[in-house]
Amino acid sequence: MVTPVFLLTGFLGAGKTTLLNRMLTPDTALVINEFGLVAVDHDLVLKGREQAVVTSTGCICCAVGADLRGSLDGLLHLRAQGAQFSRVIVETTGLADPAPIINSLIPGGMPAMGLRDHTVARAFRLAGVITVVDLDGLQAALARPEVLRQIAMADHLVLRGALGNWPQRLRAINPGVQIHDAGTVDPARLLQPASYQAFGKGADVGDWLRAETHLHDLSALNRHGDVVAVPLVGGVLPDAAFQAFLDGVAALPGMLRIKGLIATDGDPRPLVVHGVGHKLYPGIRADHWPDGQAGTRLVVIGAGLDEDALRRRFAALTGPLPGLGG
Known part of the structure; x- marks a missing residue:
């Protein structure tokens, strides 16, 4: 068959x-x-x-x-x-x-x-x-x-x-x-x-x-230039902080896509978020966590992104929000 x-x-x-x-x-x-x-x-x-x-x-x-x-x-x-x-x-x-x-x-x-x-x-x-x-x-x-x-x-x-x-x-x-x-x-x-x-x-x-x-040289094949995908994985994010984080990410030069699930302290259900370019769409609450596994997981895709700065910003969500450049 x-x-x-x-x-x-x-x-x-x-x-x-x-x-x-x-x-x-x-x-x-x-x-x-x-x-x-x-x-x-x-x-x-x-x-x-x-x-x-x-x-x-x-x-x-x-x-x-x-x-x-x-x-x-x-x-x-x-x-x-x-x-x-x-x-x-x-x-x-x-x-x-x-x-x-x-x-x-x-x-x-x-x-x-x-x-x-x-x-x-x-x-x-x-x-x-x-x-x-x-x-x-x-x-x-x-x-x-x-x-x-x-x-x-x-x-x-x-x-x-x-x-x-x-x-x-x-x-x-x-x-x-x-x-x-x-x-x-x-x-x-x-x-x-x-x-x-x-x-x-x-x-x-x-x-x-x-x-x-007839493409034979596969050792360093990269079709996407400086585009990278930055994974951000963590636990519960405070309601007062995650939107400011998303707004800051969406404003970055070179942004192409942000998507994922956010765990917030105001609702036990996952918040589905996504944005294209510099535009963020309203989040939607899903009924339940996939496979019962709660936890924030986001992917940020863009050209020339400062991966270390993004990870620092994400890690600091439970405290003061630093600038994306620092």
Whole structure:
């Protein structure tokens, strides 16, 4: 039995996890990749009680497919232990370049490096690429090559925000793409079994995939420049302090994304927080802590961030709040 794999992409804060929660069915397995060493996104996904889930940290596209193949092999082990699933959704980090990920799942792509890779190639096939697009920030985001590739290589674009003339502009990048409105899309339309094809998509897609096949120098591969993910893990934060901390982080130059769960002293429920760029969205209280494990866990993603200053600021939340620069 060959299991279809659907790749879910979209730049930081586009709304992938929101769509993923709508797409989940009991027979769907998940691979959730996060840019950083602390997993947060898997806590924000509403998994079914018997959902087969594999999480990975670090950059799945900089690992040139090896990490994804390892994750899929992990799902095969779960299946051997009794997990049942008929499809897989791979949710990538928002910074992921889809080219190497796709190349690791299609025939003629990244060569198999061992028995495990051959086993994964026989068990899974790439069925489709779904890209979530936040139109409000798209003009600036298109300057990033990974965003352009996420759009150009997609089978489906799920759009959030005012459409304007964006459908026509996006079809100029990817003529064969199907376009959907995030508010009305039927998730079942995005999960139709198929076989991924580069034909009909962006003009450069075939060249991008071939380039990945011949990429040999993997020792220092970094597709994201000075972008870093800073994990912040701790206990209960005082209500009077955490909002000031978040406001200070959101104002930092180079900020791309902040997300996670906060434990506060005013409510036993977790506060789900997220921000994109310099904009923070209102926090939402979740009903319970994932897996019953209370505690603050945040990930801050940005370019040129002072990691030590961020960690000092976070550690000092129970006392006076120092400046982010000191």
